[in-house]
Amino acid sequence: MREAKNVFIGFGKAAKTLAFKLAKAGESVVMIEGSDQMYGGTCINIACIPSKFLYTLSTAPVVGTQARNYKQAVLSKRGLIGSLRMKNLHKIADLPAVTVLTGWAHFDDDHTVTVSYANGSSEQVHGERIFINTGAKAIMPAIPGLADSKFTVTSTEMLDQARLPKQLVIIGGGYIGLEFATTYQQFGAQVTILDRKTQFMARDEREVAQAVHDQFDQAGIKVIQDAQVLQVTDAGTQAQISATVAGTPQMFTADTILVATGRAANIANLGLEKTTIQTNDYGIVVDDHLRTDATNVWAMGDVRGGAQFTFISLDDYRIVYDQLMGQGKRSLQEQATVPHTVFLNPPLSTIGLNEEQATAQGINYRVAKLPAAAMPKAHILGNSAGYLKALVGDDDQFLGATLFCVEAHEVINILSLAMHQHVPYQVLRDQIFAHPTMSEALNDLLELLG
Ligand SMILES: Cc1cc2nc3c(=O)[nH]c(=O)nc-3n(C[C@H](O)[C@H](O)[C@H](O)COP(=O)(O)OP(=O)(O)OC[C@H]3O[C@@H](n4cnc5c(N)ncnc54)[C@H](O)[C@@H]3O)c2cc1C
C-alpha cells in the first residue's frame, strides 16, 4: 500500500497551496486528482479564469466594424487554460516529496482511500493526514426534458462551446446567471434569464438591484422573475421551454439553455459512510478550524458547504496551515467580512453591510454616494455608469460598501483592507492615490462625509 504523511483528495485551490507548502517543508504528499483536465482545480480550468477571460474579451471596445469574435475568444481561452493547467501540475508534481495520482478516490476508512484509475486498475493509499478538497458541481433541477435536451449545458460546457448561441436562455439569476448573461450578450447572443425567485438579485440592496436591472434593460438582457420552468422539449434546431411566470403559462425558445441553479458539494461517491466524517445538506461538517469528525481529516473549499469562492478556498488553506505549522489561531471567524464581485459591466463589488442591512440591525450609520461619472477614469475607460457608496459607523469605521462601477473589483480590495485593519474613513479620504485611477474616487466619495 502506498503511504504518505499528507494525502489530498482533489487538486483545488486549498489543496494545491497547502500541498506545495508541506512538500517544501520536506513532508511527503500524495495528491489525488480525478481528471487529467482538472490539475489546478475548478477555478483555473472551468470557472473563474475562463469565465473572466471571456468576460474581459466581451467587454473590450469594438474597433470599427469588427465584431467581437466569440469563437476566437474560446480558442484563445483553451490555450491559456491548457498552459495554466500544466503550470499548476508541474509546480506540485516536480517537487521530490510529491506524487500526483490521476484517478478518483474514495475512502475505505478514516486513514485509507482507494484510487480508481481510467485503465480499470486501482490502488490503496494510506495517509497519516487526509485533506478533502473535492469542490462542487452544478445542480441539475429535476425538470422533465432538461437534462436530456441536446441544448442544455452547464457553465463547464458553455465556456468551452465554440458556437455562440443565438438565443440563450439561462435558468437561474445568481452569480453565474448574471455573469454569463453579461458576457454572452456582449458577444452578440440574445439572452433571457429565468429565475424562480420573485425578486431580482434578492441577496442585494434594492437600489443596486434596480441599477443592475436598468443596465440589463439597456443592454437588451431580459430578466424574468417568478419563473417556474416546467418542461423542456427539443424541436429541431431549438428547445421549447414551457414555464409559468407569476402563475401564467409562457413558452420560450432557445438554441442553448444554461443551467445555473447553484452548485452542490462533491461528497457523493467519496465513501464517507465508511468513515467517522459527518455530512449535512450542504457538504462535509467541519469546525471553525476545518477539522472533520475524523481527527486526521480536514475539509477545505466548496466541499465543506460554505460560501463557494476561490478566495475562500485559499483562506481555508491558511487556516489549516496555521494549525499544522503555526499557532492554530486562524479560523473561519476571519472570513466573516469578505469582498464579493459579480463581473457585470460595470462590475458590482460589495463588502460588509448595505444600508438596508444596517437599518434592519438598528445600526447608526452615515452614508456617502458618488456617481461613477464624477471620475475621469470612468470616462477614459468608456463606461461612466453606476455609483460608489460607503457606510461608516459612529466610530468612523467602515460598515460596508457597494461599488457598481468600472474597476470596482480592484477598488473594493482597498476598502476590505481598511475594514480588516480598522482604518478610519478619514485615512482613505486623505490618502494620496495615483491619478487617473478609480481608486481616487475614494477621496471624493469619503470627502462627502466631512
Ligand atoms: C463558472 C464559474 C465561475 C466562477 N467564478 C468565480 C470567481 O470569479 N471568483 C471566485 O472567487 N469564485 C468563482 N467561482 C467559484 C470557484 O470556482 C470555486 O469556489 C472554487 O473553484 C472551489 O475550489 P475548491 O478549492 O473548493 O475545489 P476545486 O477547485 O473545485 O477542486 C476540486 C477538485 O477535486 C477533484 N475531485 C472531485 N472529486 C474527486 C475524487 N473523488 N477524487 C479525486 N479528485 C476529485 C475535481 O476534479 C477538482 O479538480 C466560480 C465558479 C464557477 C462554476
Ligand SMILES: NC(=O)c1ccc[n+]([C@@H]2O[C@H](COP(=O)([O-])OP(=O)(O)OC[C@H]3O[C@@H](n4cnc5c(N)ncnc54)[C@H](O)[C@@H]3O)[C@@H](O)[C@H]2O)c1
Ligand atoms: N464572481 C464570482 O465570485 C462567482 C462567479 C460565478 C460563480 N460563483 C460561485 O458559484 C456559485 C454557484 O453559482 P450559481 O449562479 O449557480 O448559484 P447561485 O446560488 O449564485 O444562484 C442560483 C440561482 O438559481 C435560482 N434557481 C435555483 N433553482 C431554480 C430553478 N429551478 N428555476 C429557476 N431558478 C432557479 C436561484 O433563485 C438563484 O437565483 C455561486 O454561489 C458563487 O459562490 C462566484
